[in-house]
Amino acid sequence: MNDIVASDLVTEIDRAIVRATQAGLPRVTRPYHAIADAVGVAPELVMSRIRVMLGDGRIRRIGAVPNHYALGWRANGMSVWDVLDERVDELGAKVGRLAGVSHCYRRPRRLPQWRYNLLAMVHGRTRAEAEVRIAEIAAILDDAARAHDVLYSTRILKKTGLRLGSA
Amino acid sequence: MDDLDRRIVNTLQDDFPVCERPFRAAAAALGTTEDELIARVDRLLAEGTLTRFGPLFQIERMGGAFVLAAMQVPEGRFDEVAITVNALPEVAHNYAREHALNMWFVLATETPLGVAAAVRKIEDATGLPVLAFPKEREYFVELRLEAGA
Structure with a gap:
């Protein structure tokens, strides 16, 4: 029973830490202490819970998220591929490891509008540079890919990241 | 810089x-x-060189859901629909893309059920069908963009 209470409390503290940092880390000399003040727990507990969340993957990483466009990465393409089901996992893992591919996922097809099951985001300073990445992907997939398309973004309409409610 | x-x-x-x-x-x-x-x-x-500084969360590992979705929006309604879609707090990112499916956004919700609710809200508010593409498998995610010299 005590274990259940303790684990609920930890979950609550973790959620409070997520809420306190989802807009970003405070830019002050002791940011984790500032979070601890906001959450109402000791700074050492905040730091140890953040390390736990980094360890189990709830926090992917801590750091700066650059704006692609501001850094000159103007060609941001979502490349989508119709890959043989029996080979998509093996080949997706290889595509995901390519430099210049930031995200690589298997997603469901939505026939008839959407025949693609593999998605790989590519970035280049120019479309020509992005096309080089796409050619590398095409070479890996070879004849396991029956069709592909590239959807370049033309405008960022919104980018806020995660927002948990206050519940 | x-x-x-x-x-x-x-x-x-x-x-x-x-x-x-x-x-x-x-x-x-x-x-x-x-x-x-x-x-x-x-x-x-x-x-605006950085969009964020701090921890990046994997919402799925906290019981939440993060789903890519797309809509085919008539050109004449694009800006109006973008305002409606962006107004939902569940919409984390939204991009205009060159394709018949021309609006692509990410729904981030605290529970998997929240995704279906958000999709329904967008369909009701816009009268347009939403195609949702839940992630079936993630192969590798490492977004590191170099700022060149």
Whole structure:
């Protein structure tokens, strides 16, 4: 029973830490202490819970998220591929490891509008540079890919990241 | 953007220290001071060079859901629909893309059921069908973009 209470409390503290940092880390000399003040727990507990969340993957990483466009990465393409089901996992893992591919996922097809099951985001300073990445992907997939398309973004309409409610 | 800005953008994309004075520790590695680093991160955020500074969460590992979705929006309604879609707090990112499916957004919700509810809200508000593409498998995610010289 005590274990259940303790684990609920930890979950609550973790959620409070997520809420306190989802807009970003405070830019002050002791940011984790500032979070601890906001959450109402000791700074050492905040730091140890953040390390736990980094360890189990709830926090992917801590750091700066650059704006692609501001850094000159103007060609941001979502490349989508119709890959043989029996080979998509093996080949997706290889595509995901390519430099210049930031995200690589298997997603469901939505026939008839959407025949693609593999998605790989590519970035280049120019479309020509992005096309080089796409050619590398095409070479890996070879004849396991029956069709592909590239959807370049033309405008960022919104980018806020995660927002948990206050519940 | 000067050389120190570039090094900040390139080296602080992950492994920001978890300790009492993390900016001081990171500044030492960059050969600058804690105050200078804090001021520069503030400025890079204000200018829009950085969109965020802090922890990046994997919402699925907290019981939440993160789903890519797309809509085919008639050109004449694009801006109006973008305003409606963006107004939902569940919409984390939204991009215009060159394709018949011309609006692509990410829904981030605290529970998997929240995704279906958000999809329904968007369909009701816009009268347009939403195609949802839940992630079936993630092969690798490592977004590191270098700021060139």
